[in-house]
Amino acid sequence: MFNQLGVIGCGLMGGSFALALKKAGLVKRVVGYSKSPSTTETAKKLGVIDIAAESALLAVSGSDIVLLAVPVAATEATLKAVKHMVDPGVLFMDVGSTKCDVVEAARRVLGKQFGSFVPAHPIAGKESAGVQNADAGLYQGRQVILTPLPQTNAALVQKATDVWSALGCQVLKMTPQNHDAAFAAVSHLPHLLAYAYFSAVAKQPAGRDYLSLAGPGFRDFTRIAASDPAIWRDILLANKAEVMAQSKRFRDMLDLLEQVMQNDDAQGLETLLRQASEGRSQWQMGVPRTRN
């Protein structure tokens, strides 16, 4: 049980965390700050936060748990603004989709207090961003990756594990490097592909007509192309090398499929499609809906 949660960035992720902690009875009071005053105001009106802070520093002040939920490229500047209030014993987490860059920013900025920072990535979200879409159930049944370092305070890592588990999450630990390699493959690249694909269709001369004919397959394939462009700008740049490496693998496989098509090799094409189809049919999303 925490006395006060400080949320920096009252968007979908930060707002949903505040609602989830309140719903689980894990926090007495939520203080929130967003760069845009109207967002902070909306968060207060919606009951996502109890008190609107006028600065990130004031959101940290007096909090025993702090969640940093800003686009990953804003991590360093935000940490600089609050570093004087990061006390040992306060659980300080982020929710960024990339971890190497966030960890490096925290290491640079926090100095001796680096051990209080527990890097976290909950595998949750939706394409409709903003505090108005905050949802107490967003994290329920999802995986959360923690990427602590040897210097990270072990008691705080345990506390982080307990908090996310209490929200119904399965908590895994990985190195920042392994995290970023894995999520380049299963999350960052598909976002890039979905953005590229949607634009390629939409920008062609008959694009509007074509889009009016698209069905449920298209709908699901392109859902993530509606994701927040500022968030994804930062993720794609922060994890550029790994995303490019995954894109290369994807392009090689697309080349192979097209080569087989060009050769009218029906058997070869079917074999390749069948491998994907069987693999995808057997795949299940990682987490059983466990409640702790």
Place this chain on the structure above:
Amino acid sequence: MFNQLGVIGCGLMGGSFALALKKAGLVKRVVGYSKSPSTTETAKKLGVIDIAAESALLAVSGSDIVLLAVPVAATEATLKAVKHMVDPGVLFMDVGSTKCDVVEAARRVLGKQFGSFVPAHPIAGKESAGVQNADAGLYQGRQVILTPLPQTNAALVQKATDVWSALGCQVLKMTPQNHDAAFAAVSHLPHLLAYAYFSAVAKQPAGRDYLSLAGPGFRDFTRIAASDPAIWRDILLANKAEVMAQSKRFRDMLDLLEQVMQNDDAQGLETLLRQASEGRSQWQMGVPRTRN
């Protein structure tokens, strides 16, 4: 109202059409044939068809409406097997996802009876194929594209329009060429990309670990990679030129995005992502759920 529906190919599409026609009270009796006797048998056991025919010809015999629901590459051979029973006045349709190749096969095989064939493509389906997944509601609220030619019997085109409309579909007419160009963009290419992407992830050394971390974005993006490989082998080969042309547009857009990433051009990247995001947020699937 029809006396007898003949279904050639009692899979997801053919079986769902039989169930939908029965449910709408539009047919007295359904005769079905599949290449695999066990499929025909299952269709009968499940009540999808009333009578199991021992050949495609016997499924056509005595039918006043016939649906050809086989992989598109099997169209020509199937038409050859039944052409002697294609009488003027019998509504003969297919459900293929490509139309130029199907129309050409029908033109070659049917000769004078070509006018009885009304090429149709209902924009419906699911990744779980087979008669056991047949569903009377599969076509409800979906678009159906008819690609009649000048020689096609106008009364039969009207009859086809009436049947699909009665199943709750919105019926559109296009040329086979326009159809194939449009569906290369909004359906065939995304299937190819989803297959390529899933295999690229799965086949890398850490692929299994990565897949265990994938979340809801991945789930939706790759859903169509579970589609039937034999069906999609045929579609991709039949519409190869248009699919390749769309793939080129996609690759150009992916190149552009990656170039902007390589240049660390955050503003340029955000602008490109925002165009896709706004376009996709505004897009809605074509058909309001109208019932006629």
